[in-house]
Amino acid sequence: MDIDVREITKIYRVFDKKEGLRASALSLFHREMREIPALRGISFHIDGGEIVGFVGKNGSGKTTTMKILAGLLSPTAGSVRIDGWTPFDKDYEFLKRLGFITGQKGQLRPDLPAADSFDLLISIYELDRTEAEKRIGDLAGELTVEHVLSQPVRLLSLGQRMKCELIASLLHGPSLLLLDEPTLGLDFASAESIRRIIYKEAKEKGTTVILSSHILDDIQEICGRMILIDAGRVKFDGSLDACFRAYAKHKILTVRTKKDQMELAKRIAPDAVCGVENNTVSWEIPREEMPRMVERIMRQIGVEDITVKEPSLGKVIERIAAGGNREAEK
Amino acid sequence: MSGKYEKYRKNMFLALKTAYMYRENFLISVVMRFIVVLLTLYLWKAVYAGRDALGDYSFLEMILYLFLANFIYGLGNFDGFSYELVDSILQGKLNSALLRPVSYSRMAFFECVGQKLVYAPIDFLAYVIPLGAAAVYGGWRLRMGPAAWCMLLLTSAGGVLTGFLISFLMGMIAFYVENPRVLIFIKGELFALLSGSLIPLDLFPQGVRAFIEMLPVKYIGYYQSSILLGHVRWEECVYDLALLAGWILLLTLLVRRLWRLALTKYIANGG
Incomplete structure (x- = not known):
């Protein structure tokens, strides 16, 4: 209908x-x-x-x-x-x-x-x-x-x-x-x-x-x-x-590495780190920079697991409701 | 019943089935009905102590009058439905009913009839047993021809419908007033009196009685008892039936028109 x-x-x-x-x-x-x-x-x-x-x-x-x-x-x-x-x-x-x-x-x-x-x-x-x-x-x-x-x-x-x-x-x-x-x-x-x-x-x-x-x-x-x-x-x-695309300029990159490489991992783009837990570090990375960032991490530390995710829909909705501009248009 | 009325018949039987789900409620209600019959008998026995008649009513006639009037009033009293409609409107429970491709008032009427069918046979027994006793021991004889039976059935059906339509209108007040329960309570008390189910309307002063006789409420008890006791003047039957039909028509039109209007006030509370 x-x-x-x-x-x-x-x-x-x-x-x-x-x-x-x-x-x-x-x-x-x-x-x-x-x-x-x-x-x-x-x-x-x-x-x-x-x-x-x-x-x-x-x-x-x-x-x-x-x-x-x-x-x-x-x-x-x-x-x-x-x-x-x-x-x-x-x-x-x-x-x-x-x-x-x-x-x-x-x-x-x-x-x-x-x-x-x-x-x-x-x-x-x-x-x-x-x-x-x-x-x-x-x-x-x-x-x-x-x-x-x-x-x-x-x-x-x-x-x-x-x-x-x-x-x-x-x-x-x-x-x-x-x-x-x-x-x-x-x-x-x-x-x-x-x-x-x-x-x-x-x-x-x-x-x-x-x-x-x-x-x-x-x-x-x-x-x-x-x-x-x-x-x-x-x-x-x-x-x-x-x-x-309009409201989430960043994606979340999460990497699991060996314990002895955690400090080194955190020093890669330290300003973008958004979470550290056990052997994993997460970064909030602009969409267009994601391929370069992945390549850099793979080159600098030993990676056991790597995931790239959109931010949660809830966060995006909160941002829109709060009157957030379309990030991609900034 | 044809396909068109199948849904109404089903709704009526679901109401019956719902009532039978609660065994204890049902049994207590049955016992209470017989207690009420006994209380009525003893109360009026006390009223008649030392006198032969009250107005034109002997003790036996008064008991017969009250039992039938109460039986019909029980069938035509839909105050419970009024309260239910109020709750549905105020709490938004009307939502699911309004989303169905079916007349809400008709579904509600058949549901109410289903609820009445649960207790009507019990009430009938509770009142018929004393009637039978009166016939056997009091020498009273039922003198009703086919015309009287037809009038009794027609006016009873009309009275029940009238009672439902008035209760529907009372429930609809909730669209406009935040809590109309007190109005429904007052209406219930007033109707018990005006329907003649507490005392016969013949015992009211002439002016008051003439006014009440113009109202539809006399068809919810008083009129049927009058037929039973042979108090109805047959030359006025056509007028009485026309008056009843007129009230049903007027109330039906009011319910239809006001329902459409009132729905614009509905705020469908809750999720």
Whole structure:
């Protein structure tokens, strides 16, 4: 599904609660309302089949944007069109093509087994029962939750519950999948299996996926494009490669050497050393100087192991959010 | 049930299934219902001590009236749903329901009906047993023809729907007011009185009674008991049915229109 978002703003009006009993009593007669701008003119376009990551700090506007895309909220200004639909109209044909997972609020009934909720969803989305049951079986098998489908959802572990939520959201084969912190609080293996299924679905079925996450592994592993939202504005929109090229002028070079050569290693570009641990030394080296630096190190010390890495995505995001200029353009 | 209504039927049965998941809750509720029946009997026995009638109601008629009125009021009282809707709105739990290609109000109605189906048979038994006892030992005879049965069923169904629509509107106040629970509580107390499930509306002063009789709430208890006791004037039946239909139409339109408007106020709290 093509998504076209133009200059959306969202302003929440909240009651300003002051401290103290007197202020509480006075608030019965007079309340001061405060406007909180959650989004301040966000625009982007996403083509059908793209997997896009939304990143940003808490309160930056990611979830509000997701909720507007899902039609839960209406923007204060601006427009959102998804394949011609305005999400807030809640057209049933649009909703049939939408899947939305949030890490905190699920759609499964907590008191009943997940299988009962799946059964209801089959009727709601008017799915072919045989095909839907096969799909549930396949997804449950891949996520290794077949054995818990008949247990009440409230008795499941967080990982099992999230996997069941994922099945519920994928059951009707949505063309647009919105995922808000789907791996929040999950162990590595559960998070990995959820990422694997999302990626597979997107690639096999051409599903448009928007993934909002603080867990940058989620973004790095499956998203081809990243939109960084900060204080209600888009601070970066592009591929991860472009992001690193634009904002990370340096790469991290790490070398393991013999103990007696550590002092010698540290004396090679001492100003660029960014870490020393046991028998390893790390340097932050400008991208264009990396080949020469590697050659110099190989020539001067005995190298047991050498790695060249991009800086962590988290650091790059922090830099962009802090208003950092594109380093490559300096 | 056709495919179109399959989802509603499923939702209704899931509500039933959910209630049966909690065995202890269910058993305690059943016992409490029989205790309430006994308490009602003893309370009104005390009220009737030393007198033959209260208004036009003998002790036996009063008991019959109250049992049926309470049974219908139990079916048409959806305060629990109002509180649930308030929580859903305030805590953002409405999100998943709003993302489904299905009418929220219809799904909610069938879910409520499912919850009612859990206890309705128990309530029915709890009230029918004394009715049977009254028939056997009190010499009371049920005199209801087919027309009266039809009226009883139609007005009961209408009363239940009316109760749901009013509770839906009450719950929707949460879109505008931070904590409307106290309003729902007051509405519940007021409706218990105005529905005639505490005392028959005939015992109210004439002016007050004339006003209450214009309201839809009389169809959630009072009206059905009046049919049972033969107090309904059949020449007014058409008017009564038209009034009920008018209220249902008005409330349905209000729910639909206000729901669309209110959703613009929804802030979908939480992640």
